[in-house]
Structures are given as structure tokens and as C-alpha cells.
Amino acid sequence: MYKLILDPTTNNIDVVKRIADNAFIPFDEANTDYQEYLEWLAEGNEPEPAD
Amino acid sequence: MSTIAVNAITDANDGNTTTINGVTPNSANVVGKNRIINGNMVIDQRNAGASVTPINGTYVIDRWKQYQSAASKYSVQQNAGGVTPPAGFANYLGVVSLSSYTSSSADYFTLEQTIEGYNVADLGWGTADAKSVTVSFWVRSSLTGTFGGSIKNKSSGANRSYPFSFVISVANTWERKTITVIGDTTGIWLNTNGLGITLSINLGTGTTYSGPAGAWAATNYLSATGATSVVGTSGATFYITGVQLEVGESATEFEHRPYTTELQLCQRYCCIPADGSITSGAVIATGAAYTSGNNNTPLYLKVTMRAVPTLTQNTGSGYYVYYYNGTSSSTSSLTLSGASTNDCILLYSGASTATGAALDLRMNNANAKLILSAEL
Numbered sequence: 397m398y399k400l401i402l403d404p405t406t407n408n409i410d411v412v413k414r415i416a417d418n419a420f421i422p423f424d425e426a427n428t429d430y431q432e433y434l435e436w437l438a439e440g441n442e443p444e445p446a447d
Numbered sequence: 448m449s450t451i452a453v454n455a456i457t458d459a460n461d462g463n464t465t466t467i468n469g470v471t472p473n474s475a476n477v478v479g480k481n482r483i484i485n486g487n488m489v490i491d492q493r494n495a496g497a498s499v500t501p502i503n504g505t506y507v508i509d510r511w512k513q514y515q516s517a518a519s520k521y522s523v524q525q526n527a528g529g530v531t532p533p534a535g536f537a538n539y540l541g542v543v544s545l546s547s548y549t550s551s552s553a554d555y556f557t558l559e560q561t562i563e564g565y566n567v568a569d570l571g572w573g574t575a576d577a578k579s580v581t582v583s584f585w586v587r588s589s590l591t592g593t594f595g596g597s598i599k600n601k602s603s604g605a606n607r608s609y610p611f612s613f614v615i616s617v618a619n620t621w622e623r624k625t626i627t628v629i630g631d632t633t634g635i636w637l638n639t640n641g642l643g644i645t646l647s648i649n650l651g652t653g654t655t656y657s658g659p660a661g662a663w664a665a666t667n668y669l670s671a672t673g674a675t676s677v678v679g680t681s682g683a684t685f686y687i688t689g690v691q692l693e694v695g696e697s698a699t700e701f702e703h704r705p706y707t708t709e710l711q712l713c714q715r716y717c718c719i720p721a722d723g724s725i726t727s728g729a730v731i732a733t734g735a736a737y738t739s740g741n742n743n744t745p746l747y748l749k750v751t752m753r754a755v756p757t758l759t760q761n762t763g764s765g766y767y768v769y770y771y772n773g774t775s776s777s778t779s780s781l782t783l784s785g786a787s788t789n790d791c792i793l794l795y796s797g798a799s800t801a802t803g804a805a806l807d808l809r810m811n812n813a814n815a816k817l818i819l820s821a822e823l
Contacts, residue, residue: 403784403794405737411783419759420783422791426640426754428822 398433402446409446481702482562483646484712485510486584486690488538491525492719493818498524500545506822508540509713512561513650516554520678521545521650532688533585533621535701539688542650547681556650556678557669561601561642561823562692563715563753568638570630570694577630582646583698585689586613587621588677595649595657595674598628600635601642605667607634612660612671623689625698631663640753642823646692650685651676714750716822723766723815731767731808731817732793736800742769744793744808748819751788756819758783758791768811769795771804777811788821 401411401420411420412433421429437443458465465471490509500522501507503515507523515521526532527541542558550556570578582598594615599608609631613624637643649657649670658664660671677685689701704712721731734744748756758781765777776798785792793808800806 404741419757421757422755422786424755429757
């Protein structure tokens, strides 16, 4: 499970939190955690919305 | 200025002791020949020498990752067992089997290091000009027999692998092993910041992931067929150090790099900007409040990382403290934002810091720890 994270300064969402271990994962296709997130999305899952 | 253009420079006896300005260049002192990082197991940022029973797919000593199909079959520790390393080394990676586990055909237990594509691009793998490489390492085990491992790709579905075997002749004795691998002229081998070449050392892999030693195969073999299983014997030990992968068909002396160089090479993949167990009150970085309570602290990374890193951290009440306007407040965790391969922003909220207030962010607990990971 994942949750989108809003940067209150820029109002951008460029990080997703992996809830299992509170890892903050940037949107970078070279990042292996982000690659796993993309695979999870491709399975039809959706992250929790940002606060 | 004159130019010398010759095919070889040798000494008067046709040997290899020619000196240039007092230096004798040879295959043993070429800088950068070892494509393995932390092959001497000196850097252990995550665990600082502590024993861990890792979960599948996690890193243990820097740059060394392990995979397991069944949990809790072994522990890993820098210098486990406290034996004397081989001459010239101060550290080794130690695996201790925690049970007598019989691997099924689909089981896998393996210790791996994947080399970034940039660092093996010159090998030309996947082309007709593929160069041979030689892997060498020191190994010591309570078990004897034939052990295994492989060289493989992990991109494109891990469809190229070269299983190899090596024999440990005497129990509890350091032995140096060398394996030469003919360069692979087919397959897809990345030469970018992605998965380059993976060296896999087998700890108890089943038949599905084991294949004939000494030949390339179009599948994902982790070991040679019939290799000894470390996890198959309770209390068995498997220690390794001095791991080197170099171009050529013979092993040369291990390349000992300066500690700082080795650490910086590791920090491209794992950086720990704050560790309370070392200095619990140390500064992480300074920042400012963008608006009241909206606190930002830029963090400049020690080296350019391979990819934009993931932030993980130890969290707990009051683990991180920030000082501002003559007072302080604390937070249990930090949030990552605006990250790049060179820097990132740490966000935290709570106290009503005034807009524009300068912030001094520090650790506030011995267990506080930030880890930035851009591993392969």
C-alpha cells in the first residue's frame, strides 16, 4: 500500500510513501522502489490520496 | 616535446619491472581495475558491524544484497565469528546458517552484488567484442566441497547467466579462488545507470536455478548444479572477502582502495546523512520555515547518487529536533520532497515557526537514523 505525499511549499506531489516501512519514494524511473510502485499500479492498484 | 610510440616497454631482461618516474606500473596497481565495490567488506553503513537476520531482497554490508526464498535461514554480519581475515584484509562478510534446511527445487539463497552498467560498459558484453573477466575472492567455510555461483544479467528478464563452481578443500581455512568468464557476445547488458553485471554467490539454491558450470545459458541460473548448500547445515559458516571482478583471463592482486574512496563509491548507492548512534545530537542540516509551521531543510548529498534516492528512517517520539527563534520543538519523523541525485528537501511540521525563521535540524535520539538509498 502507498500514499501520495503533497509538498506544501510547492503544492507538487513528487513522492509516494510506502506505508509498510514509511519509505518516501521519489518519482524517478531509475529508482528501484519507484519501479516496484509502478508495477503495483500496473496491477490495478491505487495509492491513498495526499492529505 | 617528443613522443614515444611503441607497442611495449619492458625492462632489460624482458620482464615487467620497468619504472617510469620511479613508479612500476603493472596489472596489480592499475587504479579502478576492480569493478566490485566494497569487495573487502570494509563499509557497513546500515548495520555498523551488527549481526542481522535479513529479510528477502535487502542489503547487508554495503553493496552486498541477499535473496532468500525462505525466511530466517541465516544471519549475516561483518566479521562474524571473529576469525582472522586473510593477510592484507581487515574485514570479511560472514554468513551463519541458522538451521538445517533442505532446499527444494525452487528455493534460492544467494549473496549478490550488481555492478552498475556504467562501470562495465567497456566490457562490450552483448557484442562480438565482449571481453573476458576474472572473478577472484577469498573464502572460508566450516563446510568443504564444491560450491557455486554465477555471473548474470538482471535486465531483460535475467535471461543470461554463467554458472561457475569452486572447491573449498579444507574446513575453516581461508582459500583464494579464481574464476574466468568468457565475455557474453549475446544478450542485453546495460551500460547505463541500470543493472549491469551481477555476481551471485550461492548459499543453497535448488535445481531450478542451478545449471552446468562453465557455459553461458539463456536463463537465470544462480549457481552451478550440485553445489554445497550452506543453509543445509545448522551452524555452518561461509565467510568471504577480497572479491574482485576485473578484465582479463587471470586474477591479479586485490585492488586496495583508500577507505574514503571505498566509502564514497558506496555512497552513490546508500548514504546515511544522520546516525544518532554515532552522534545523537549532531546537526543534519539547516533550513527555514516557508510559512508558519511549514518547515523545509535542504540536504546536499555527499556524492551524486545513482538515482533519486528513497528515504527511510528510524522514527520515534522526539527523534528529530529543530531549533528556531530561541526555542525548539521536535518531530518523530521527516518527509522527503524535491529530491534529485544531488540534493533533497526534508519537510517537517508541528510548531508554529514564524515565516522565514531559520531552522537548525538535529538528531535527538541515539536511534534516530536517516538512510537514502539508490541501490540497484
